[in-house]
Amino acid sequence: MFSLSRHALRHTRNFALIAAAKWRHPNPLGVVAAAATVVPIARCFADSDEGKTNPSKANNMENKSEKVTVNKEELRKRLTPLQYQVTQEAGTERPYTGCYNKHYEKGVYQCIVCHQDLFSSDTKYDSGCGWPAFNDVLDKGKVTLHRDASIPGMVRTEVRCSKCSAHMGHVFDDGPPPKHHRFCINSASIDFVRKAAPAPTPTSSKK
Template sequence: MSDKSRPKVVKSEAEWREELTPEQYQVTRQSGTERAFTGPWLDEHRKGTFHCVACGAPLFRSETKYESGSGWPSFFAPIMQDAVDEHEDVSHGMRRIEARCATCEAHLGHVFPDGPRPTGLRFCMNGTALDFEPDDDQEAP
């Protein structure tokens, strides 16, 4: 199933504020960034699926997560090609590629061309923008 078959999630800013924590709202709805090495999931090593914290859409599999040393959870590919939308971001005097959830347009982080094979990409995600669901056979640490 491609993410394009998932209905778009559209909510008012008041609804987003009610459903998300202040930090989740700041990151996902206002394109914020958590401080490096402070967010959840950086040291998560169980097998499972990372979902959008705002709408629950599946975004990344643990098999694509790697240790980039950047201070944020990093992945070399989304779970499906159309799970994450990419947009040019020229904020803060830089030109970057912003990654957003294709289902609800939540800001997730940025994509950089310095990742490992096979894609050469680093999806540098805010852990605050993600939820994690371990596979059924994975025990909590």
Template sequence: MAYKVEKSDEEWRAHLTDEEYHVLREAGTERPFTGEYTDTKTVGVYACRACGAELFRSETKFDSHCGWPSFYDPADTDAVETRPDHSLPGRPRTEVRCAACGSHLGHVFEGEGYGTPTDLRYCINSIAIRLEES
């Protein structure tokens, strides 16, 4: 698939730290409750750490107590893309990627009863995003 932001593997490695590269380009996951944005309440926009595309806004962030920042809706319907993830045997999930560069952000879960307007929980790695304060 062609993305608006295309870089070679070498360019991504030069642009990202080892940990950022592991999560964003290799679909890794940071440890729960360790990310910089897990509990933040700061108002602003969350952008892709790899390419800077706007992904989520603080007004859709909520406390899910899952260990990662949670949002109930992307900033724009085209901001993220989803795809099936069968990497954990017997536990299918839906992966969330930046629509601009294809970087892995986390996963989205539905029907967990959080009472959010969309009944979705976008569970996003802090290291995959950067908060731009308003």
């Protein structure tokens, strides 16, 4: 478990204050949509020196995931209002309320929309920010990064699923070493698949 640095704490406090201000005026669904302003060119997460210190400037790389088209009406029926709001309208769940914030079972976290594997429990840690945090993605081609200037005076790096373009959350550069990444992900955007127990080792019968 890692403790927050002063830099990380400042990021968390600012984001929480802005989010809290928005929750004073809830929409009919009872959640807030923080519409993201996304640049046309998406960047995939890359393990370059520049990407380690500033994920928003990570190098472009080939997208390994096959794109899928999402049927919005079917998605509304399958997902909860909060899951739809977060993944399709770039909303944000309230901090410390997500079911995976303090969840540490062994397994894989998938995109709630297309079920693509995104994060491993091996990279999950307690950042103290109120949302599930990971210091790396399961595979570099699984997510795309986008410039998000939707909040005045703040520029963040949005994280989306590379397969269906669902909004996951944001990534910051105040995570634990050696990569210093903090993928701050909404619980409403992911689903957990428990790691299967190892098969018992067959024993030979004695005669």
